Amino acid sequence: MKIRFTSIIRICIFLLIPTLAWAQTKDEFSNKTLANVEVQAFEKKRNPLRSPDAIVLLDSSKLQVGNALSFLPALNSQAGIRMEERSPGSYRLAIRGSSLRAPFGVRNVKIYWNQMSFTDAGNNSYFSLLDPEQFQQLVVSKGPSGGLYGAGTGGVLLLSSQTYRSPSVQHQELFHSLGGYKQSWDIRLGKPSSSHRFYTSFWQQQGYRDQSAMKKQWFSYEWNKSFGTTGAINLIAYYGDLAYQTPGGLTLKQYQENPIQARPAAGINRGAIEQMATFKLKSYFVGAHVSNAWNANWAWDAIHAVQVNSIENPTIRNYEFREEPNLNNRGVIHYKQAAGKGQFTWDLGYEFQVGQFDSRTYGNRKGVKDTLQFEQNTRVQQGGIFTQLEYDGLKNWAFTLAGSYNKLWTEFQSSEGIFSPRLAIVRRIGANQNLVAKVAHGFSPPSIAEIRPSTNVINRSLRAEKGWNYELSYRGWSPAANLTWDLSLYQFNLDETIVLRRAADGADFYDNVGKTTQQGMELSLQWTATPFLQVLSATTWQNFRFTDYSNAGRSFNGNFLTGTSPFQQSLLLVWKILPGLNWNQQFLMTDYLYLNDANTDILPSSRVWNSKISYRKNKTKYSWELWLAADNIGNEKYSAGPDLNAVGARYYNASPGRNFSGGLTLNFF
DSSP: OOOOHHHHHHHHHHHHHHHHHTGGGSOOOOSOOGGGOOEEETTEEEOTTTOSSOEEEEEHHHHTSSOSSOSHHHHTTSTTEEEEEEETTEEEEEESSOOTTOSSSEESOEEEETTEEOSOTTSEEOGGGOOGGGEEEEEEEOSOOTTBTBSBSSOEEEEEEOOOOSOEEEEEEEEETTTEEEEEEEEEEEETTEEEEEEEEEEEEOOSSTTOOEEEEEEEEEEEEEOTTSEEEEEEEEEEEEEEEOOOOBOHHHHHHOTTSOOOOBTTBOOTTTTTOEEEEEEEEEEEEEEEESSSSEEEEEEEEEEEEEEEEEOSSEEEEEEEEEEEEEEEEEEEOOTTSOOEEEEEEEEEEEEEEEEEEEEEETTEEEEEEEEEEEEEEEEEEEEEEEEOOSTTEEEEEEEEEEEEEOSSSOOEEEEEEEEEEEEEETTTEEEEEEEEEEEEOOOHHHHSOTTOOOOTTOOOEEEEEEEEEEEEEETTTTEEEEEEEEEEEEESOEEEEEOTTSOEEEEEOOEEEEEEEEEEEEEEEETTEEEEEEEEEEEEEEEEOEETTEEOTTOBOTTOOSEEEEEEEEEEEETTEEEEEEEEEEOOEESSTTSOOEEOOEEEEEEEEEEEEEOSSEEEEEEEEEESTTOOOOOSSOOTTOGGGOOBOOOOOSEEEEEEEEEEO
């Protein structure tokens, strides 16, 4: 039986009564709010409320708001962000847009870890390798970035490692009602000026559906060395081994009759179980970030990284092997005007990536590779130069002017280079409120998976997406009400929009379809209602439509953009009930969305209620924390990651019903 939203509100009000009664004995929220916190983004330390860009900050407490198995609960609690899970380990990410370009994995979103590019030269990011507990904070920049983080229109994720304080050992054990088990070790040695960190984790889970088990092993090493105020070195090395089964999409009838089944055989196509459909990834990475200050005015950053990804992927259609070594380079020179001469800064830099993408596709004979069907070796290079000027010398005004020239090279297409500017003006209204107006250009070349799709036909005519984003934001903080807010309105006019299409056998391919108009409004609120209750609300309205799109003589002009929900509401309640005892309750309502370009098939709206309660006890030499989480308490039947434009209307990937998890964390100092 479904729980109505009004009933949920009544329950929350009822549960609030004992919270107020126990107020004299509880921990309080920190006085540190968004009004006085800074994040590293766009080569500057910025306050999100005074930033010229639409920035979201998730600290370590918000990253682990759920069961710490993925970033999905944290990201879906933010306005304008939708993370989808097709099955355990298989994620998609859409920032201010649909996931139409990314039927599998994370594309058109740049990800950086300690300013080192985690996204490869082919514009793929294997985000499911990472654990939320590895990071101190996650900063999300929404919309085109003006090229400071490479070419792209889908936004940027900036991950920062946990800050070193003192030697410690942390161990976590986690159990899941769906047959899951995870353990991790986090060992930190050294001192603040020279520290070492070893992090390792193991996670396996059966999954909710048939053929949806996953297994992940991870080991990473970080070394940080600082040279006082003059410079620092940050080194990251990791090895990740990930394998997850892919159950495949179901038709509506199959989904209604038995949602946990894997895709069955149909016609000449075998089923997912028979073909042992699985995605297997081994990833290696070594990167170094060196920063140094020449004097009080000049400084520089140099970043070099090598990433190697090896993929083995038996699917229902075929059996693919890929080798993807990548080299990433980034360098930036910073200038800051001397104190007393105004507030002027200038950044000049470059980013270059090169990758060799070698692929061999065989037939799949019940999970065993068969005859070689296709072999392709591809080199992809992309890079750009960028500059950014900021002036903050006028009372109540701040100006940002930035631009970049970006280019992509492959042997299949003529190189396409675009200059993308970005202009932002910040007007301060008193001490705690800001108006921001921004215009930015976006340029997003096709990924290697779009140029070389699963049809094994090279698309030599595919062009980059490009367009202009216009944005107006009103942000502020009311100390009297303990309330911060961020209201943004934007319109993104995108040309040469890349969309997913499906061949008759289910293989995906991509095409430029003309233009889309993407209008949106986002409202984020953070209210400390009492010293012991914090309420975070994120509301997203999106009106994304095709404006110039025809296919096979049929016009789709005016249709909603496939895979985009017009409304999404997240509500997160964070309660400090007793000293050390915390309770998070998260409600996520996602409106309907269209499953195909013709807008004839609709995924119904869904309402998901998650809850997590934790108790932490601190001792002199150690601490421990015990937590329990319940997801989808209302047992909602929904599909968090549908397959878009699926042949045979096989759209549905059933999400888990009511499920539980629990964990124990031990810290030794």
